[in-house]
Amino acid sequence: MPLTNSRIKYRHLLCFLETAKQQSVGKAAQNLSISQPAVSKALRELEDELGVKLFEPLGRGIRLSGYGEVFQRYAGASISSLKQGVDLIAQARSAGGFKIRIGALPTVLAKVLPNAIHSFKQHDNDTIIEIITGENTVLMSQLQLGDLDLVVGRLTLPNRMLGLSFEHLYTEEIGLFVRDGHPLLTETSGKSFVLESISKFTILMPWKDAVIRPSVDQFLTVNGMGKFSDVIETVSTSFCKSFVKKTNAVWIISRGVASDEVDAGSIFELPIDTSTTTGPVGLTIRVGAPLTLPAQLLMRHIREASIN
Amino acid sequence: MPLTNSRIKYRHLLCFLETAKQQSVGKAAQNLSISQPAVSKALRELEDELGVKLFEPLGRGIRLSGYGEVFQRYAGASISSLKQGVDLIAQARSAGGFKIRIGALPTVLAKVLPNAIHSFKQHDNDTIIEIITGENTVLMSQLQLGDLDLVVGRLTLPNRMLGLSFEHLYTEEIGLFVRDGHPLLTETSGKSFVLESISKFTILMPWKDAVIRPSVDQFLTVNGMGKFSDVIETVSTSFCKSFVKKTNAVWIISRGVASDEVDAGSIFELPIDTSTTTGPVGLTIRVGAPLTLPAQLLMRHIREASIN
DNA sequence: ATGATTCATAACTAAATCGATATATGTTGT
């Protein structure tokens, strides 16, 4: 039988784990509904295979050894992975498919997420992906509650991050965008552009609760701008895109949100230094509860999409 | 045989994974050095057990089904966990034990890390823990290179975070610390304390390259302080502690660094608002390469120690 | 159509596995 070079089987792991949990061979045997010697034998076989003692005598019972404690976690991971897989299949069989729920902030909706999902779909065409958009804090609480598998977007404030883990993907700045042929574009071909000149136009900017709003405010302050008279505060990307293209409005927003239109040549960025608005974009997930593997796969594609 | 409620065995997974990899039953059989029907049978048994088709006919060969693609990852995870465990045991058996290398920044060295390691040791007394201290950026590159398993401390700047993942634990502020009976303490019992009055004394602060130095500078600027004449820049905690206790020096440092001495009543914090210096403290790990499980366990203890 | 290729199924067997019973070894409490 040349297949299994290691003759360890699930049965060994199950016996081991139950014994470790009960700290007792006898009780483990009871719970497994087999005889005590059967458990003893399985443990012995496992120890022989590993070449280490997993348990050591303690009083008239036993106790996990150092090796045992470590191996316990791997054994647990192994059977729980299998169990997860089996459960997921069973669940999907009744529910009709797999599902990933992903929270997305506007920054990534235009380019990186579409790209990521496109390449993901080429590997896995059966998983249903649900994209939930919304305000940062809402998405984060949904994530913490387990309603979402992951959230992609700007880093959230530290005090909202308990129980969550953030993985940096790239940094991003804010930009000022206008339609083709906008007066400010022609007027400023010589690079000498002052921020004040935008106040003549309608300003589109994210509303107060948006993650990037503080950056926008700071940027305006640094460049000596106070309040604008003609402002529309909205986070609706489609509204802004359409509005900017039709009017002389100036749209202040994360570059990622407008990047597809810029690439397409339908809107343009004003030449002004926005380096003070640099901020991290990344993936946020729960700690503790492990991700489903389809979700992990999607994460990999998001990473790839974000570096291209 | 009441033990294995699911009669799936590693052999099934191995056959399945190899077949999935090769996209061919025959080639899988060759690689596994068994006959083709043996593989077919194993696959059939697995499919029966799961109640789904893992492969579907494609031309005169086969192809992974949607279910198969998902199950593949779980099966892979399961056997790789076991393999990891076995490998780790084997390695530890020759190397004489398990080892975790953890990078620690001063903030956590005084309290949370000692506490975490203490409780960790009660569960696992055989794992060797190596604590590496050093400058933030150095630790981060060591982490990226795989020299360290994890780093605990203040959040690093985004551009240093590629390939790393940060998990927030708590936020922390900077504090100003002096010895017992220091003039500034008695003098300011009425709470009206102005930062300027510290300039009479020697100032101890972290040097330029420390993570928190920008926060310190910002804090001083906000409170209207320029340069000090009498400054010692060092990150040596033991030097500062001892120096502060013996002289009238004022020590500007993360609260965590001094917290043990404050708890012990041997040094005291000056009453001044430092809320602008708030910053996140957490765990940083590599993404991709999974942590060894002892390291994961230690992480859990660090989390617990950080919330107490 | 036909032969080649590839997977599925059937029938069969040697071997190992699994678990049971009986017993030995060792520890603890009285």
Add this chain to the structure above:
DNA sequence: ACAACATATATCGATTTAGTTATGAATCAT
């Protein structure tokens, strides 16, 4: 010292398993 408790070892039989060969069914290339 002895009863109790807990685990380890030994022997053994029924079952399952993992593999084989032989053969059938489907698809593709020519």
